[in-house]
């Protein structure tokens with residue numbers, strides 16, 4: 001689905017006019033393309049210690065030029081630019097560091113990675129965060145800022161908890177200050193997880209890349225050191241068999257295409273009435289089609305049987321099928337309420353039950369469910385839908401624990417406004433508002449949701465479970 005406004009103001013006279021009138025100026029986002037460098041320039045790593053070193057090593061392993069800044073706080077009363085001098089491990093053409101990175105002829109930074117795992121008091125934040133601040137004007141379009149810090153817990157001392165939580169507030173605000181398609185996201189390390197754990201590096205790679213174009217202001221928690229980085233980063237799902245529900249069109253079709261592009265054999269599922277479109281998607285991704293209404297009592301058994309019988313394995317299940325039947329609660333009828341609950345959450349629960357009870361799920365099985373920002377922030381006219389999508393969030397958190405014994409994971413993605421046939425039906429004025437009320441000032445594309453699901457489905461995300469990753473361009477509502 002097209003966003004004609006973004007097309008118009010992205011170039012030429014349209015851009016000049018929008019600027020003069022003070023209208024929103026969304027930019028074309030950097031999206032993943034095979035063979036294109038991970039980031040559009042050198043990356044500044046802020047911080048000292050083993051985490052910063054491990055992140056530098058990983059970046060260099062991905063052919064990224066690295067610049068270092070110790071991120072030490074200036075003496076009290078000192079100027080902000082009086083921190084420890086940056087050191088460059090890059091070629092002479094790399095930026096000389098944040099103090100001078102905007103210098104003539106220096107390449108723009110592709111990103112900033114902040115190693116904040118050791119912050120112990122709120123005062124510890126100023127050095128590294130102000131160092132990042134000094135480099136913000138040197139960022140290339142669609143650059144990335146990524147923090148790596150520890151998740152705060154109720155057992156932390158108050159000052160430690162304040163420092164760790166402070167990272168989240170600073171990052172979310174910083175993300176709102178970025179321009180030109182830039183995004184800011186964070187990785188939270190669980191207890192005992194180090195910065196070089198596979199899922200930390202997998203998450204870092206995802207967040208730096210064009211795969212995370214519409215993920216902004218979010219945190220991924222890496223709870224365990226499980227996971228494995230793919231041998232071929234362009235085919236992280238090689239050899240996997242994935243089932244995607246609701247795949248005849250929209251986000252589901254994009255998920256099928258993306259998982260297939262990343263190497264998976266894909267089974268696409270949709271209602272018999274969508275059989276023709278489903279067959280087209282199946283042919284396009286060289287997968288197989290299963291016509292099935294997921295609310296049928298034996299849906300789980302039929303999905304399992306199809307995957308094992310036709311493909312000999314079943315590694316990933318993406319619960320994407322969903323419907324809306326919007327009405328203000330005062331006007332809501334039983335049919336509208338019950339149909340949304342039946343498709344969006346009850347079917348997922350029943351299918352998961354059947355799969356878990358079968359004893360046939362392989363080691364490392366992945367479930368990724370599509371929730372919605374409506375399930376987090378609520379939305380007028382969507383009590384039924386929001387109940388179902390908040391239900392999805394509760395379900396994945398609980399299912400994560402049930403999959404842990406087989407090394408499996410359950411996560412959700414929560415899309416914001418995505419350009420699909422579902423949102424094309426929203427009245428024009430509401431649609432325009434829905435598109436613009438996020439930090440990137442535009443709707444996301446179905447592929448943006450698909451890329452997040454691709455990451456969560458991969459071996460690299462083995463240490464990420466029970467997470468809800470919003471793909472919403474940092475939507476203004478909810479956290």
Ligand code: NAI
Nearest residue numbers: 246250251270271293294320321322372415417418420422
């Ligand atoms: P869509 O309406 O374009 O596609 C949904 C697909 O699910 C259709 O092909 C439909 O036939 C299928 N489906 C519906 N009921 C089914 C059933 N009982 N059994 C099997 N398949 C069934 O919707 P869209 O926009 O692609 O949304 C996909 C998912 O993303 C949904 O879960 C939706 O709630 C969610 N979402 C979408 C957002 C958006 O902005 N488009 C925002 C947030 C969440």
